[in-house]
Amino acid sequence: MAGDFSGCTARKKNRAQSIEYNPVKTDGSGENSKQPTNPLTTRSGLRVYKIVILGDGGVGKSAVTLQFVSHSFLDYHDPTIEDSYQQQAVIDGEAALLDILDTAGQVEFTAMRDQYMRCGEGFIICYSVTDRHSFQEASEYRKLIARVRLTEDIPLVLVANKLDLQSQRKVTTEEGKTLAKQFGCPFYETSAALRHYIDEAFFSLTPPKYHRYQSELHAHLNGSLSNSTLAELRELKYGKEDPGGTDDCFYKILNGESLTLEECFKKFQYAHDLTERREALERATERVIEDFANDNVIYLELRTTPKCTAHMSKREYLTTVLDVIRKMSKSERNIIVKLLPSIDRSKGVQEAMENVNLAIELSVTYPDTIVAIDLSGKPFGTAFSDFVPALEKAREHGFRLALHCGESEDEQEVKQMFALGVDRIGHGTFIEGENLAFAQKHNIPFECCLTSNVKCKTVPSYEDHHIAKLLKLKQPVCVCTDDFGVFQTSLSQEVQICATTFNLAKEEIVQMQRNAVVYSFASEQEKKELSSQIDQFSKTIKEK
Numbered sequence: 001m002a003g004d005f006s007g008c009t010a011r012k013k014n015r016a017q018s019i020e021y022n023p024v025k026t027d028g029s030g031e032n033s034k035q036p037t038n039p040l041t042t043r044s045g046l047r048v049y050k051i052v053i054l055g056d057g058g059v060g061k062s063a064v065t066l067q068f069v070s071h072s073f074l075d076y077h078d079p080t081i082e083d084s085y086q087q088q089a090v091i092d093g094e095a096a097l098l099d100i101l102d103t104a105g106q107v108e109f110t111a112m113r114d115q116y117m118r119c120g121e122g123f124i125i126c127y128s129v130t131d132r133h134s135f136q137e138a139s140e141y142r143k144l145i146a147r148v149r150l151t152e153d154i155p156l157v158l159v160a161n162k163l164d165l166q167s168q169r170k171v172t173t174e175e176g177k178t179l180a181k182q183f184g185c186p187f188y189e190t191s192a193a194l195r196h197y198i199d200e201a202f203f204s205l206t207p208p209k210y211h212r213y214q215s216e217l218h219a220h221l222n223g224s225l226s227n228s229t230l231a232e233l234r235e236l237k238y239g240k241e242d243p244g245g246t247d248d249c250f251y252k253i254l255n256g257e258s259l260t261l262e263e264c265f266k267k268f269q270y271a272h273d274l275t276e277r278r279e280a281l282e283r284a285t286e287r288v289i290e291d292f293a294n295d296n297v298i299y300l301e302l303r304t305t306p307k308c309t310a311h312m313s314k315r316e317y318l319t320t321v322l323d324v325i326r327k328m329s330k331s332e333r334n335i336i337v338k339l340l341p342s343i344d345r346s347k348g349v350q351e352a353m354e355n356v357n358l359a360i361e362l363s364v365t366y367p368d369t370i371v372a373i374d375l376s377g378k379p380f381g382t383a384f385s386d387f388v389p390a391l392e393k394a395r396e397h398g399f400r401l402a403l404h405c406g407e408s409e410d411e412q413e414v415k416q417m418f419a420l421g422v423d424r425i426g427h428g429t430f431i432e433g434e435n436l437a438f439a440q441k442h443n444i445p446f447e448c449c450l451t452s453n454v455k456c457k458t459v460p461s462y463e464d465h466h467i468a469k470l471l472k473l474k475q476p477v478c479v480c481t482d483d484f485g486v487f488q489t490s491l492s493q494e495v496q497i498c499a500t501t502f503n504l505a506k507e508e509i510v511q512m513q514r515n516a517v518v519y520s521f522a523s524e525q526e527k528k529e530l531s532s533q534i535d536q537f538s539k540t541i542k543e544k
C-alpha cells in the first residue's frame with residue numbers, strides 16, 4: 001500500500017472551500033486541458049490530490065467512498081447528485097489531503113461531468129460485479145475521461161465493487177482484469193460492505209514518488225510525444241474541424257483507446273508529419289520537456305536526428321529544438337536539458353558526417369547543450385565500420401558517444417563499437433560473454449528501456465529483461481523510456497516496473513537515480529547540483 005491514514009479526519013464538505021486552486025491550464029478553447037502544471041495545495045501548504053469517482057448508478061461509489069473516509073457502510077441507496085469528501089493521509093512520506101468527488105451515476109444528474117473531469121488528478125472507475133451493464137459503462141467512462149483530458153497519463157484505477165455478493169456475480173474477475181489491462185491501470189475487486197481493498201484502490205492513485213528526482217538518459221524526441229501532444233499538433237496542422245480525419249488509428253489515439261503495436265509505431269510517422277514546420281517542432285519540443293518535468297525528471301538528455309523538411313533545413317531543425325531547450329532552461333521549471341544529435345544509420349554515411357559537422361558548428365552557439373552524439377536507427381543493411389570516421393570526428397571535438405549497441409545478435413559489431421569507445425550503451429540486449437566482460441571491466445553504463453524492449457519483443461518479459469543480470473553483476477545501469485509516447489509509458493512507470501519486478505528497495509531506487517547523474521553527460525557543476533537535490537530528498541525519506 002502506498003499511503004496510510006493519519007487519524008480519522010475525514011469530513012464531508014462543500015466543494016473546494018479551503019483549497020487554493022492553481023488554475024488548470026487550458027488551450028483556450030476550454031475543450032481539452034493538460035494536467036495541472038502545479039499541484040494543488042491548501043493554504044497551509046498541504047498537497048491536495050483531487051480524486052474523482054465515476055461509474056453507473058447504484059454500483060456503490062458512495063459506499064466505497066464512505067468506507068474509505070469514515071470506515072462505515074452505507075446500506076441504502078440515496079442517489080448522489082455530487083458530494084465531496086476530504087481525507088488526510090500520508091502519501092509518499094508527507095501529509096496530504098485527498099479531495100474526493102463522489103459523482104452522480106444517475107443520468108439525470110450528470111450535467112457537471114465535463115467540469116469535474118477537467119479538475120481530477122486521479123480517477124476511480126467503478127462498476128458492480130453484479131451488474132453487467134455497469135461493467136459495459138466503465139469503458140464509456142474511460143472514453144469520457146480521454147475525450148475531456150486528451151491525455152493518457154492520468155492516474156486511473158478500475159474498481160469492481162460488491163465482491164461480497166458472489167452468488168449474484170455477473171462479471172468475472174478475468175473480464176475485469178482484461179479491461180484494466182486495456183485501460184493500462186490497476187484493478188481491484190472491492191467490497192464496500194466488508195471494507196475489502198478499499199484503501200488499496202484509493203492509494204493506487206497516489207503511488208510513492210521515491211523516484212522523485214529522476215534523470216532520463218535515453219529519450220528520442222519524436223517518440224516522446226504524448227497522445228495529447230499529437231492531438232495538439234494535429235490540430236495545429238489540420239485545424240479543428242476534423243480531428244482524426246478518416247484515420248482510424250488517430251481517432252483511436254484521440255479517444256484514448258488501446259493500440260496495437262503496429263498502431264503505436266504509426267506514432268513515429270505522425271510525429272514526423274506533424275513537426276515539419278518550425279512552430280510545430282517548437283511546440284512538440286516544449287511539450288516533451290514539460291511532460292518529463294511533470295514526471296519529476298530533473299535532468300533530461302533528448303535525442304533527435306536533424307531533419308530537412310519542406311519547411312526547414314537541418315540547421316533550422318536543430319536550432320529550433322535548441323532554442324526551446326534554452327528557453328525552458330530559463331523557465332522556473334526544475335529541469336536541465338541536453339541535446340544529443342542523432343545519426344540515423346539507415347540514412348547513410350554522408351548524412352552521418354553532415355550531422356556531426358552540424359553539431360560541431362552549432363556547439364559554438366550552444367556550447368553546454370550539445371554534449372554527445374547518438375547512433376541509432378535500424379542497423380540492418382549498414383556496416384558500423386562505415387560510421388567510424390564520423391563518430392571519431394565527433395569524439396575529437398569533445399562529444400561523448402551514446403551508441404545503440406547490441407540491439408541484435410551481432411557480437412562483431414559490439415566489439416567494433418567497444419574498440420572505438422562507447423560512453424554509454426543503448427539497450428545492450430545481446431551483450432554477452434567476452435563483450436559483457438569488457439563492459440564490466442570498463443564500467444560502461446547500460447541504458448535499459450524495459451517497456452520498449454518488451455513491447456518490441458527483443459526481450460520476452462519484464463522478468464527476463466537483461467537488466468536483471470546487469471543488476472546482479474553490479475554493472476552501471478540506468479532506467480530509461482526510449483520513446484514514452486510510442487510505448488505509452490513514463491519514466492516513473494519504468495522505474496516502478498523495475499522496482500516491483502526486481503524487488504528493489506526505496507533506497508536502491510534512489511541510489512539508481514544518483515548513479516544516473518554520474519553516468520550523465522552533465523557538467524561536473526551540474527552533477528553536483530543534481531546530486532545535492534537527490535541527497536536532500538533521500539534525507540527526508542530516511543527521517544520519515
Ligand SMILES: Nc1nc2c(ncn2[C@@H]2O[C@H](COP(=O)(O)OP(=O)(O)OP(=O)(O)O)[C@@H](O)[C@H]2O)c(=O)[nH]1
Pocket residue numbers: 055056057058059060061062063064074075076077078079080081103104105106161162163164165190191192193194
Ligand atoms: N452487498 C454490497 N452492497 C453494496 C456494496 N457497495 C454498495 N452497496 C449497496 O448498493 C447500493 C448503492 O450504493 P451507492 O453507494 O449509493 O451507489 P452509488 O454508485 O453511489 O449510486 P449513485 O449515487 O446513484 O450513482 C446501496 O444499497 C449500498 O448499500 C458492497 O460492496 N456490497
Ligand SMILES: [Mg+2]
Pocket residue numbers: 061062063078079080102103104105
Ligand atoms: Mg452515490
Ligand SMILES: [Zn+2]
Pocket residue numbers: 218220376404426482
Ligand atoms: Zn533508442
